[in-house]
Amino acid sequence: MTDLTQPGEFTLEYATAPESTAIVSLRDTYGLFIGGAWVEPRSGSYFPTINPATEEHLATVAEGGAEDIDLAVVAARQAWESGWRDLSGRQRAKYLYRIARLLQERSREFAVLETLDGGKPIKESRDVDLPLAAAHFFHYAGWADKLDYAFAGRRAAPLGVAGQIIPWNFPMLMASWKLAPALATGNTVVLKPAETTPLTALLLAEVLQDAELPPGVVNIVTGAGATGAALVSHPGIDKVAFTGSTGVGKRIQAELAGTGKRLTLELGGKAANIVFEDAALDQAVEGIVNGIWFNQGHVCCAGSRLLVQESVHDLVLDRLTTRLDTLRVGDPLDKNTDIGAINSREQLEKIQELVASGVDEGAEIYQPDCVLPAKGFFHAPTVFTSVSPSHRIAREEIFGPVLSVLTFRTPDEAVEKANNTPYGLSAGVWTEKGSRILWMAERLRAGVVWANTFNQFDPASPFGGYRESGFGREGGRHGLAPYLNLVGA
């Protein structure tokens, strides 16, 4: 008889459980969404978007050029000056509530499309990305008519036109993080989705039309880096909000020097997930798994550096690798899949290069014995032990399913190692001792600290970085400020 208390002595066979794609109807070609209508790009240029899990072509998408960005900014400005700016908060709120409801109604369709275009497991797009996206619109809808209560002693005035550039790791969720507070505060927007994941933003345009949002209040211009650069440098925008890499964030900050444009940046991270010897270790192991293998590790706040107290290193690693062996890697549309596709070939190659550096620099690699699909972009979940703080895999953001394990002896050493990075987006602490949690939380230089949990998000909870992880907060009351001028009452 199989001893079920001994891991590794039995395996479970899973039948495939594919989510149907019938709910999604793709067009062959997508134009740009400017002034409330679909228009062909003046650039005349298009690019393909593919399913990273199969490398199959999904659709052809317009690549906005400088002229297209200009049309979008003009449309946004006109929409702002001709009504949106002066619309009462109560009216703006109702548009946002409509959008939230429409997203909830079409949630499954969006989730399937998100997984098709981006490669993330359907259970994540279905249970995390889309519910949270709708929740953000719902949360900020309720702020639109309460801005007078948000900033004591000051009157809140919108900025004008916001240029928003979002990443490929949570395409629809990041669109909602950007759009909802901007619209609630009375700004209009030009949104530039990521090159590899444009489709849910384009489906969102349908939702905006169905919600009867006035034309030009949100304009969606697809494209790659050059399109984003044209948006950043356009003189007609008042604010830039960017989520993406620290390298690009620095270039945007430099580009905006001397322009007076407002800026918020949500950039990279190299978060420490710190496990003390007194932690509830089984829960901690689940938190480590969630911390680094959620969304293939394509998470700016991923717990990519595990700092484990030396006394429990072997025990934690034993349980972690056992757990790792049970993770299911493969078809993102399969409802049992834990780790889906890497978002693009370029990203896969970047991960592979960093993993190779870890091996070259002398860290010990562990990967479970899993079979990766023959087509598509996949990477096995990976754990590096014997990592030194100087290794590239301990310093650089990998943005993939790769965990680097370091050790510490004392709480002071844990704090020092955790903070020994130019980043400061998030951190995790696992201990059963309440006073230690608060002591650690006070000292960790990070915008979000998850204690005995990890990768939790909520529209009411401010999110954003210290240091080179960016500035400004998204979520909650704090997320309003980047889109407002606070003028003397």
Add this chain to the structure above:
Amino acid sequence: MTGPRDTKRSGAGASRLRVPKTYKLYVGGRFPRSESGRTYPVNGPDGGLLAHAVLGSRKDLRDAVKAARSAQAGWVGKTAYNRAQILYRVGEIMEGRRGQFVDELAAGGIDDAEGEVDAAIDRWVWYAGWADKLPAVLGGANAVAGPYFNFTVPEPTGVVGLVAPDEAPLLALVSRLAPIIVSGNTVVALASEALPLPAVTLGEALATSDVPGGVINLLTGKRAELVPWFAGHRDVNAVDLTGVDDADLAAEAERAAADSVMRVTRATGPDADWRSPTAESPYAIEAFLEHKTVWHPKGA
């Protein structure tokens, strides 16, 4: 006109020669001259010499940042109540030196010097009281949709560089300095280039207060020379360019700041109407804060 070198103000009769002050930097709780040995003349509106101020160098700036970094953990580690009392105490000492501030401002040609000093002391006291109210007003508990306790607390961003304007040499400096340090930041401030003398005197007030050395460091010198190094210093977390009126210099500083994702801010418009209450606000404090959000599960 009365000035630092004016012999008639000795109070012991015209025959007594006054003892003028040597104006130095205030760095790490001490009063060094510049390592460069340089000074520049500070003149009154009639062109007469008021004093030679230190022409601070890039090395002086680096030393000051080092002092500010060293002092930061201790300053933020004090209780907010203690910080409030320490800062209130600075107000008491400024009041005691009121006459000296008035003389220096009047000698520099500032209209209504008494009014400016009064406003500066009152502004300092106003900000002192914010120390223990920031989380209540700027942070709070967040109603997340799940079984978690979730709260957001403001924290100081770290070491801040401040470029004070020429206008209102004491009041503007105080109006930007106080919101930076009240939350637990430490600061390196470049005084008004045209009239830096009250800033140095403020340093003397600070040195006899309970503000630990290194929390506030005061430099004098040329904006054109020092501003790019403020923004380019990788151990400076935020910079306040309120005093940089040269658009090209400001843009150069902002570009340099991008290299370390440094926070850049400046007071303009009503926020820089120094005599007005609009120049004081918790949002001036917030510009030098980071918001940290902490999650913990609820469960038995």
